[in-house]
Amino acid sequence: MFAQAPILGSLIEPTGGDLGDYWRLGNIEPLLSKLLAKVRRGEPEMAMDAIAARGMVDAATILSRRYTLQATNVPFLGRGKQTSALSDFIGRVYEEAKADLATAMIARMRKLASECGSIAIVSPQNWYVLDGYRTFRKQLLEEGSLHVVCDLGPAAFRDMNWWAARTALSVFSNVKPESTQLSLSITLKEHKDTDEKEALARAGNFNLIPQREQRDNPDSRIVAERLSSNDYLVRHCRSRQGIKTGDDARYRRNIWEFQNWGELWRKFQSSPDSTAPFGGCSDIV
DNA sequence: CAACATCGGTCCCGTGGCAC
DNA sequence: GTGCCACGGGACCGATGTTG
Known part of the structure; x- marks a missing residue:
């Protein structure tokens, strides 16, 4: 073993x-x-x-053992950087949380928690929103009670404040949420100084966000800010393929197709066809 | 010794390739 | 048509390594 x-x-x-x-x-x-x-x-x-x-x-x-309280900074390591022994194990045992060692650790800690046991973790913030963690989030919001959601933003570690990745502080417990469950939520992503982040978190200027709302967000995304409106962009428009024109045949031309671009056309930089010292600058939109 | 280069527990974007 | 993946590059910025 x-x-x-x-x-x-x-x-x-x-x-x-x-x-x-x-x-x-x-x-x-x-x-x-x-x-x-x-x-x-x-x-x-x-x-x-x-x-x-x-x-x-x-x-x-x-x-x-089973624990009443677990508090830790879980290790972070994306799936691509794990050795095959580790990624195979995580893929097999923690399927929903496999995208990062950090989320696999959170899943492990849920198993280590006693009934009603609490878990306080510092982890990357990405699992709050990215598609790869959707099932993991849904399960957590349906089976656990979320008490604190703190988006620490970039440079959240005092001794590693060069590190730009966004970090989150979460506290939840291993008990099915009541319909009235509220989370203390705060976002510190605009503040780059660790002392400032700490002071603001201690000041306790939190939003109270019902867990029900988090679960009902598109893809059960966890947000630390109270949304000003329940209106989503998706109700007004559709993106057909990422961020691009969506209709190249109509909107995109090569620079040599017009002698004068006028006010109508703008330079449009794109990926080059192959690796070259210079490329990807032959389009207008 | 100063100036410069590189790196990191990352993320996002556009694109093309592939599988279904 | 859709979803997933890989890739390269830019962004953050201070510590550390390299070069002249």
Whole structure:
């Protein structure tokens, strides 16, 4: 079970078999302590093995418990940067959360939480909104109660404030939400100084957003700001293919098709056909 | 020693390729 | 037609490494 511990860490679930039983693990521990004391006096090589075994029992005991409160800065690592052993495991065990190690860790922590147990995490902010985490968000909003949503914005770590990625602080508990469940929500994304972020978060100028609203947002996106209106752009227009003209045959021409562009046409930079020192600048729109 | 270059626990965008 | 993926490039900006 622990052969892959250096890669999987606390993602390991010691369930099933004798080791999965927390009470049996408790029985093993005193026996190992006795054995350890005995072999220390005898052969040192055996003592090393006994120490390793003791370490594994300790780890299995910790990972088998259920916790009332877990608070941590989970590790972040996108799927593309994970070793295949890690990404395979996460893909198999945490399907909905597989896009990032951080969300897989959140899923793991939900399993470690006792009934009504609380989880406080610092994680990337992207899982609040990106499509790859839609199912993960929906499950969380349906099965858990969201207490705090804090969009910390970029440069949220004091010792890594060069880091531009947006970070979020979330607190939720492992209990089905009441229909009246409210989340304390705040966005600090406009503030780049960590001291300022901290002061504002402590000042407690939070919005109260019903969890029901978060769940009913398109794709169950979690937002830290109270939307000024329930009107969505999608009700007024459609985007057919990302951000582009949507109708190149009508709107896009090559620069050499007109002698004078006039006021009507503007330069339109696009991706080049192939890698070249210079390219992608032959269109107008 | 100063100036310059590179990098990072990222994200977004437009495009093309591919599978369904 | 749609969704997914890969790719390159630009944006953030201070620490660290490299060069002259």
